[in-house]
Amino acid sequence: DTGVSQDPRHKITKRGQNVTFRCDPISEHNRLYWYRQTLGQGPEFLTYFQNEAQLEKSRLLSDRFSAERPKGSFSTLEIQRTEQGDSAMYLCASSLTGINIQYFGAGTRLSVL
Amino acid sequence: GNSVTQMEGPVTLSEEAFLTINCTYTATGYPSLFWYVQYPGEGLQLLLKATKADDKGSNKGFEATYRKETTSFHLEKGSVQVSDSAVYFCPRVGELVFGKGTKLTVNP
Numbered sequence: 001d002t003g004v005s006q007d008p009r010h011k012i013t014k015r016g017q018n019v020t021f022r023c024d025p026i027s028e029h030n031r032l033y034w035y036r037q038t039l040g041q042g043p044e045f046l047t048y049f050q051n052e053a054q055l056e057k058s059r060l061l062s063d064r065f066s067a068e069r070p071k072g073s074f075s076t077l078e079i080q081r082t083e084q085g086d087s088a089m090y091l092c093a094s095s096l097t098g099i100n101i102q103y104f105g106a107g108t109r110l111s112v113l
Numbered sequence: 114g115n116s117v118t119q120m121e122g123p124v125t126l127s128e129e130a131f132l133t134i135n136c137t138y139t140a141t142g143y144p145s146l147f148w149y150v151q152y153p154g155e156g157l158q159l160l161l162k163a164t165k166a167d168d169k170g171s172n173k174g175f176e177a178t179y180r181k182e183t184t185s186f187h188l189e190k191g192s193v194q195v196s197d198s199a200v201y202f203c204p205r206v207g208e209l210v211f212g213k214g215t216k217l218t219v220n221p
Contacts, residue, residue: 004156033209042202043157045209056209091156100145104156 004105006092012111013082020078021108025094032075033102034067035091036060043091049075050097082112116140119203122215126193134188134215136177136203146170146179146186149202151214157202160188193219 005024013019025032030051035043046065047057051072061067064082069075079086089109093102120135138146148160148170161170163179163186170177175190188201200214 035209035211040213042200042211042214048209093157101147101159101162102157104158106154106156 004092004094004103006090006105006108008108009106010109010111012113014113015084016081018078018080019082019110020076021090021092021110022074022076023092023094023105024074025092026103027073029094029096029103030072031095031097032069033093033095034075034077035093037089037091037107038087046077079110082110084112086110087112117203117205117210117212119212120215121213123218124215125218125220128195128219128221129192130219132188132190132193132197132217134201134203134217136186136188138184138186140184143179143181146177147204148175148177148186148188149204149211151200151202153199157211160201193217195219195221 007022011019033048034046036046037043045058046061047067049069052069064080067077087110089107091104091107093104095102117138143166145164147162149157150160151157161172161177163170166179166181168179177186177188179186198219200216202211202214204211
C-alpha cells in the first residue's frame with residue numbers, strides 16, 4: 001500500500017490556461033475526496049466520489065472546475081481558464097465507506113501567475 | 114446538528130512543555146472523533162481517534178479522551194518536541210469540514 005498519491009506536486013501556470021491534476025487513492029478505497037487549501041486555512045471540501053459516482057459538490061466548485069473518476073479508481077480535477085484566486089494547495093483523500101478515516105495525499109500546489 | 118469547536122491558535126511553546134488543544138463537540142449520539150495533523154508541506158494525516166464515549170486515542174505521545182460528560186476531545190501531550198510543530202485539526206463529526214486548525218510552534 002503506497003498511500004494516496006497526487007501528481008504533479010507543483011504546477012505553475014499562466015492565468016487563463018487549463019490545468020489538470022491527478023489523484024490515485026489507496027487501491028481498495030471506494031471513496032475519493034478533493035479539497036482546496038489556502039495559506040493559513042484548513043482544507044475546504046470541493047467534491048467527493050463513491051466509486052465512479054460524484055455524490056456531492058461544494059458551492060466552491062465553480063463551473064470552471066470539473067472532477068472525474070471514470071473507472072472508480074484514479075480521479076482527475078480540471079480547472080479551466082485559471083484565475084489568480086485559484087492558487088492554492090489541492091488535496092486528495094480516500095476512504096472506505098462506513099469508516100470515517102480519510103487518508104490524504106501530499107497535495108498539488110498550484111500557482112497561477 | 115453536529116458541530117465541533119476547536120481552539121484556534123497559534124500556540125507557541127518551549128520544548129518539553131505540556132500541550133492542550135481544546136476541542137468540544139455537539140452531536141446526536143456518540144459518533145467517532147478524530148484529530149488530524151498537518152506537518153509543513155504535507156497533506157493531513159490521522160493522528161488519533163476514539164470511536165465511543167470514554168475511549169482514549171493515543172499516538173506519538175499525544176492523547177485525547179472522548180468525554181461525554183463535558184462533550185470534549187481535547188488533545189494533550191506531556192512534553193512537546195520541536196518536531197511536533199504542525200497544524201492540528203479536530204474535524205466536524207460526520208461532515209467534511211476541518212476548520213482552520215490550531216497551529217503549534219515548538220521552540221528549542
